[in-house]
Amino acid sequence: VGIVGNTQLKTFGVAYDIGKKVVGFYPGAC
């Protein structure tokens, strides 16, 4: 399995919605 690790996620907001089954990425969140 490919793995998107935490280094590449830096500064991005990563949102998880288990009910709606979506993952979102938004830049410049922190």
Next chain:
Amino acid sequence: ARHPPPHHLMLSMEDMFPAGPSSSSSCDAPPREHKHGATSSTTRMTIVHRHGPCSPLAAAHRKPPSHGEILAADQNRAESIQHRVSTTATGRGKPKRSRRQQPSSAPAPAASLSSSTASLPASSGRALGTGNYVVTVGLGTPASRYTVVFDTGSDTTWVQCQPCVVVCYEQREKLFDPARSSTYANVSCAAPACSDLNIHGCSGGHCLYGVQYGDGSYSIGFFAMDTLTLSSYDAVKGFRFGCGERNEGLFGEAAGLLGLGRGKTSLPVQTYDKYGGVFAHCLPARSTGTGYLDFGAGSLAAARARLTTPMLTENGPTFYYVGMTGIRVGGQLLSIPQSVFATAGTIVDSGTVITRLPPAAYSSLRYAFAAAMAARGYKKAPAVSLLDTCYDFTGMSQVAIPTVSLLFQGGARLDVDASGIMYAASASQVCLAFAANEDGGD
């Protein structure tokens, strides 16, 4: 240098080095709790780098881990995930049910917890790779604070507990003591919640949990309920977690682990009625910075404004699978067949440091990245552990690197920040922060 060429990012060397484990920099902003956004249904926790100056655990590290140790631990973590995924897919690694499910005639807890190793593999002594980010939670009444690893790759939250019947590793904070909490209760064996555990047992009517990782690290103890405090204004009553009485593995000096996966015992699933199964995190670019972990509807608002990608749930109940479709380097879409990504799938894991790609995808990324760097005349440097595309930036204050974007189903795009494209071991060894899986089917 202030104006990078199109599809390039400027990487500040000064910014890179506070991210290293040998940093002695001070914390940019002390961790704090605060409400944010328009909705009061969102609660926020602060995320800090485990080895950075903002971490409550930082003072305990007399000798911070080397880059080699961090990357070796990360390889263990990735292998552990590969193991769990592959064994789940074949059925070989389906969660074991404890043979110890006898009721009141069960042996005393100490004996149960000791004998439970019979169903666990011998510890290899290799690290789970506890992830590089931690959050602080409160547990019990009155609440005591515990710094725990924040992990979207597993479900069950646990902390090391008094009286630590069998064994505990060294941790920075005091062990959680159930006897000092007025709201603590063990989960009974008959409770449906006990059956939610992948590995469970019973002792004297009390539900026992086991959390076993692919590398041999584990935690075993009583499955319990108590109040979990996420922030000064928000608490979860009756939160079910593991009170660990036998814990082995290299979990650093964290008090335990916060499970954020999709399984029944995870925090987002247990708090589904309160937060709607929605949470978000942001990891800081530097180890001196702070990020956040939000729960609640407000945390998704920003993502909804952008494109989202489907969470692919058919592959198993725990991991956050997404569909990766492509990679852009310097604005150019690489020629990688869709089947390369589809063969094994992709997960998002907060506990893995370096992104792992199928070999064919990594090869294409490395080739394009190296070509762009060569065109700008940057000098190559020896590999660092699993990172094989490295550069010597000695004497440079800023470096122009090509942009890297990861593309996902539905049009979502991760334009990787400059701090996420390169991993700096030293000025003379700054490496492309991606690695290849061993096999295209991994």
